[in-house]
Structure formats: structure tokens, C-alpha cells
Amino acid sequence: MKKKYNFKGGIQCISIKKDPREYFLNYLPDPEKFFIYIKYSHFKKNRLRVKVGQEVLCGQPLTFGDDLIVPVHSPTSGWIKNIYFNPKSSDKNQEKIKIVILSNHLNKWIRLKTIKNYKTYTPQSLIKIIYQSGIVGLGGAQFPSSKKLTLSINKVHTLIVNGIESEPCMTADYCLMQNYINEILIGCKIVAWISKVKDILIVIQEDKTELILKIQKIIENKQLFKLCIIRKKYPGGSSKILIKSLTGKEIPYGKHSIDMGYLVFNVATIYAIKRSIINGEPLIKRIVTLYNKDKNILSKNFWVKIGTPIHFFLNYLKIDSNLNTLIYSGGVFMRYLIVNLNYSIQKNMNCIYVKKNKKNKKKIEYPCINCGYCVHACPVNLLPQEMFLYCKNSDNQKLKQLNILDCIECTVCEKVCPSNIPLVKYFRIGKKIQKNIDIENDRKKLFSSLFRKREKRLLIEKKIFYSKDQISNIKKLDIFSRTQEKEENNSINQKIIEKSLRKEMLKEAIKRAKLKR
Numbered sequence: 001m002k003k004k005y006n007f008k009g010g011i012q013c014i015s016i017k018k019d020p021r022e023y024f025l026n027y028l029p030d031p032e033k034f035f036i037y038i039k040y041s042h043f044k045k046n047r048l049r050v051k052v053g054q055e056v057l058c059g060q061p062l063t064f065g066d067d068l069i070v071p072v073h074s075p076t077s078g079w080i081k082n083i084y085f086n087p088k089s090s091d092k093n094q095e096k097i098k099i100v101i102l103s104n105h106l107n108k109w110i111r112l113k114t115i116k117n118y119k120t121y122t123p124q125s126l127i128k129i130i131y132q133s134g135i136v137g138l139g140g141a142q143f144p145s146s147k148k149l150t151l152s153i154n155k156v157h158t159l160i161v162n163g164i165e166s167e168p169c170m171t172a173d174y175c176l177m178q179n180y181i182n183e184i185l186i187g188c189k190i191v192a193w194i195s196k197v198k199d200i201l202i203v204i205q206e207d208k209t210e211l212i213l214k215i216q217k218i219i220e221n222k223q224l225f226k227l228c229i230i231r232k233k234y235p236g237g238s239s240k241i242l243i244k245s246l247t248g249k250e251i252p253y254g255k256h257s258i259d260m261g262y263l264v265f266n267v268a269t270i271y272a273i274k275r276s277i278i279n280g281e282p283l284i285k286r287i288v289t290l291y292n293k294d295k296n297i298l299s300k301n302f303w304v305k306i307g308t309p310i311h312f313f314l315n316y317l318k319i320d321s322n323l324n325t326l327i328y329s330g331g332v333f334m335r336y337l338i339v340n341l342n343y344s345i346q347k348n349m350n351c352i353y354v355k356k357n358k359k360n361k362k363k364i365e366y367p368c369i370n371c372g373y374c375v376h377a378c379p380v381n382l383l384p385q386e387m388f389l390y391c392k393n394s395d396n397q398k399l400k401q402l403n404i405l406d407c408i409e410c411t412v413c414e415k416v417c418p419s420n421i422p423l424v425k426y427f428r429i430g431k432k433i434q435k436n437i438d439i440e441n442d443r444k445k446l447f448s449s450l451f452r453k454r455e456k457r458l459l460i461e462k463k464i465f466y467s468k469d470q471i472s473n474i475k476k477l478d479i480f481s482r483t484q485e486k487e488e489n490n491s492i493n494q495k496i497i498e499k500s501l502r503k504e505m506l507k508e509a510i511k512r513a514k515l516k517r
């Protein structure tokens with residue numbers, strides 16, 4: 001019996017039904033129009049590589065990217081219909097640049113550069129390819145994978161391949177592993193080659209028995225790989241909790257898993273890295289689970305191209321997207337409402353969650369009864385009950401002492417609270433204030449250090465000035481003394497001359513007097 005890793009707290013979730021449809025992959029056809037959203041804050045207009053009316057091919061880069069944002073690629077062949085610059089959008093689902101691409105449904109690709117033996121390339125050149133392929137963390141973080149890999153070189157010893165989907169309705173990663181496990185293992189080797197890790201841990205949950213057997217069989221004789229099975233609990237997929245369950249080590253706020261020697265990648269990201277290096281494909285599609293709560297249908301998984309409008313996805317599945325339907329990105333526990341159905345599938349969207357809007361069923365919030373359920377359930381050892389109290393009283397000092405910034409907003413405490421207190425809502429506000437205080441403190445520190453530096457600089461300048469002045473004074477004195485000396489010498493000479501002149505005059509006068517006699 002293989003060891004099962006566990007973590008404190010969390011919520012026990014029901015296992016998904018063993019149905020072959022769970023990992024049957026469907027393909028969504030191309031919509032008429034694709035909407036590519038790009039954040040403007042990190043972006044400048046001149047970073048665009050296309051203009052309105054231009055023809056584009058599948059996989060063609062639309063932007064150059066920069067330090068914080070990777071290039072974005074066209075998911076289809078067709079032409080650019082419009083580019084909207086929308087910096088003052090009030091809709092939080094709207095990113096700042098919207099590129100509308102009209103598809104010609106031919107899916108003509110750009111020429112792809114494939115690599116047969118990645119070991120003949122340096123880690124830096126492989127990282128460059130990963131950057132140019134637009135790969136970001138597909139587990140939800142959207143952090144550029146190239147940056148993560150650059151930071152990890154010679155700093156990490158273990159690669160953790162995160163195959164955990166603790167949200168009960170999500171099966172996208174499970175589906176990917178069932179269908180593409182061999183490609184994922186190649187992706188693992190590429191990452192291991194780049195970051196020089198010595199161990200690769202593939203982590204999956206205990207209920208995926210079929211997949212466990214499959215992976216065990218494949219990695220049987222492979223030294224580098226190890227399969228780790230974790231208990232089916234929410235929120236096991238968070239990298240902090242994952243490292244805590246596997247190693248017992250805690251990552252403090254402000255630190256990254258790389259600082260502790262662990263490089264964590266989601267399985268979908270590893271798969272995308274393999275496709276980019278070996279097949280030359282940029283990231284233009286991902287697997288998305290569609291979960292319709294009220295129809296109680298099984299989750300379905302689709303290959304969906306990035307930029308596919310949400311309304312097209314729902315219409316294709318004949319899901320009514322009227323006012324009584326709520327559409328979320330995320331799962332049962334962590335999700336955000338999609339207000340505008342013109343918004344499209346993004347790289348970090350792994351699940352679309354649909355449910356009816358039950359207006360009458362509003363939860364009433366009762367006072368805290370100090371039952372302590374939330375404290376037992378918190379997977380990161382926080383004290384939600386006390387945090388709630390200090391959030392209400394705006395006691396920021398106490399909130400800092402309680403490490404509110406370590407809260408991963410998993411909503412577990414909220415789900416177990418018998419008083420229906422929307423704890424996470426309070427924590428989000430508390431965290432925002434804490435972050436602002438931290439930013440303010442950092443700014444104050446920066447300003448005071450700058451001020452101290454300025455003072456120091458002025459002091460040195462003053463010293464130099466005075467020392468210079470002294471030097472010049474000495475010089476002046478020196479010159480003065482020399483001129484004085486000269487003058488004195490001159491006057492002495494003058495006196496001597498005068499004396500001699502007077503002597504001579506006296507001699508001549510004596511001569512003249514002698515002659516007269």
C-alpha cells in the first residue's frame with residue numbers, strides 16, 4: 001500500500017464518478033470571431049505586431065510581450081477585424097486591449113520550428129522558446145513559465161508536477177493526464193534538463209485509481225520519477241499546501257517555493273512546455289471543464305481555443321445564458337462571476353461553472369458563536385475567527401500579527417461556518433489594507449533611505465567643498481605669502497638701492513664741494 005500524504009484542515013470532497021465520459025475529450029469548433037484580451041497596464045501600443053485588416057495565421061504572434069507579459073498568439077487563421085484600446089473600462093472582466101480576429105475556418109498554421117533533441121540546446125535557449133510560445137502557469141496563476149524557469153536554474157532540487165484538482169467539479173487536468181501522460185513525462189524531462197532537478201514528484205489524488213495504476217506502470221523503471229498520492233481533500237492543489245503535505249515545510253508569506261528548492265508546475269503547463277519545445281506550438285488552446293450544476297450533468301471536458309467567447313461556448317452546448325443563469329470561472333469553492341459573456345476563454349480558465357440564480361435563497365448572516373469550526377478547517381493554520389473580529393474592528397496591527405496575508409482565500413472556513421459569515425469577504429478587505437500598509441511602509445522606508453542618502457551626499461559634497469576651499473585658501477595664502485615675500489624683498493632691494501643711491505649722491509656732493517674749494 002503506497003503512502004498517502006495528507007494535510008491539516010480542509011474539506012473532505014466526494015470522489016468523482018468513475019465514468020469514461022470524464023476523460024473523453026471533446027473539441028469545440030472555431031467561432032466566427034475570437035476576442036483576445038491583453039492587459040494594458042503592462043503593455044504599450046507599440047508592442048502590438050498586427051494592425052487592423054492584416055491577415056494572420058494560426059500561432060502567429062500578435063504582440064511582442066515584455067518583462068511581465070508573454071507574447072500572445074492568434075488562435076486561428078483569418079484577419080484582424082478590429083483592435084480596441086479600452087483603458088477606462090469599468091468592467092473588471094474586460095482586459096485593456098481587445099483584438100478581434102475573424103476566422104476563415106482554414107486553421108492554416110505558421111511554420112513551426114520543431115526540436116528533436118532538446119539536450120543539444122542550452123537551458124537559456126529553451127527558456128527563450130518557452131517565452132516566445134506564450135506559456136504561463138495554467139493552474140490559475142498565469143505567471144510566465146519562462147520567468148519561473150529562469151529563477152529556478154541551479155536553485156531547485158525537486159520538480160513537483162501538480163496533478164491535483166481538489167475542486168470537486170473540475171476534471172480538466174485528470175482528463176489531460178489520462179490522454180497525454182507520455183507527453184507530460186517528456187515535458188517533465190525537459191523542465192528537469194533546464195532547471196537541473198534531481199527528483200520529479202508527480203502528485204495526484206487517491207481517488208484517481210485508474211490513473212495511478214497507469215502512471216505507476218509507465219514510471220516503473222524510471223529513476224527520476226516518483227508518484228505521490230495525496231488524500232482527496234480541498235484545497236490540496238495550492239502549491240503551499242502541496243509542499244507542506246509532501247515535505248512538512250511551510251513557505252512563509254513573501255517567499256516562493258523556489259526559495260525552498262522546489263519547482264512546482266501544473267500538469268497542463270508541463271504539457272504546454274512539451275508542445276512548445278518538441279512540436280514548436282505556441283499556447284493557443286487548453287482543456288476546459290464545463291460544469292452545469294442545476295442540470296446535474298457530468299463534467300465535460302473540451303479543447304477550447306484561447307479567445308473563444310464564453311457565449312459561443314455556452315450556445316454550442318445549448319446552455320441558456322439568460323439573466324437567471326450565473327456563469328462563473330472557477331469551481332464550487334473558488335470562482336469569480338463572469339459579468340460580460342463577450343469575455344473569452346483565458347489561459348488560466350480551467351472550469352466554467354454554470355448555475356441558476358436563486359434570488360429568494362439568500363443566506364442570512366448570524367453573529368459568531370465561537371464554535372471554532374473555522375479554526376479546525378483552515379489548512380494553513382490561521383485563526384479565521386479572530387481575523388474576522390479584527391477585520392470588523394479594522395485592527396490592522398493585530399491582523400498583521402495573525403498573518404492574514406498567508407490566507408489563500410480557499411473559502412473552507414466560510415463553508416464550515418454555521419453562522420453563514422462571509423469570512424473571505426472580510427479577509428479580502430483586510431488583506432488589501434495590509435498590502436497597502438506594507439506598500440506604504442516600503443515606500444516610507446525607500447523615501448527615508450533616499451533622504452538619508454541625499455543627506456550623506458550633501459555632507460560629503462560640503463566636506464569636499466570646504467576641503468577644496470581650504471586648499472584654495474592655502475593656495476591663496478601661499479600665493480599671498482609669496483607675493484608678500486616678493487614685495488618685502490622688493491622693498492628691501494629698494495631700500496638697499498636707495499641707500500646706495502644716497503651714498504653715491506653723498507659721494508658726488510663731497511666731490512663737488514672739494515672742487516669748489
Ligand code: SF4
Binds near residue numbers: 378382383384412423
Ligand atoms: S480562507 Fe483563509 S482563513 Fe479561511 S480557511 Fe482558507 S486560508 Fe484559512
Ligand code: SF4
Binds near residue numbers: 369384388413421
Ligand atoms: S465557524 Fe463561524 S461561528 Fe464558528 S467560530 Fe468561526 S466564524 Fe465564528
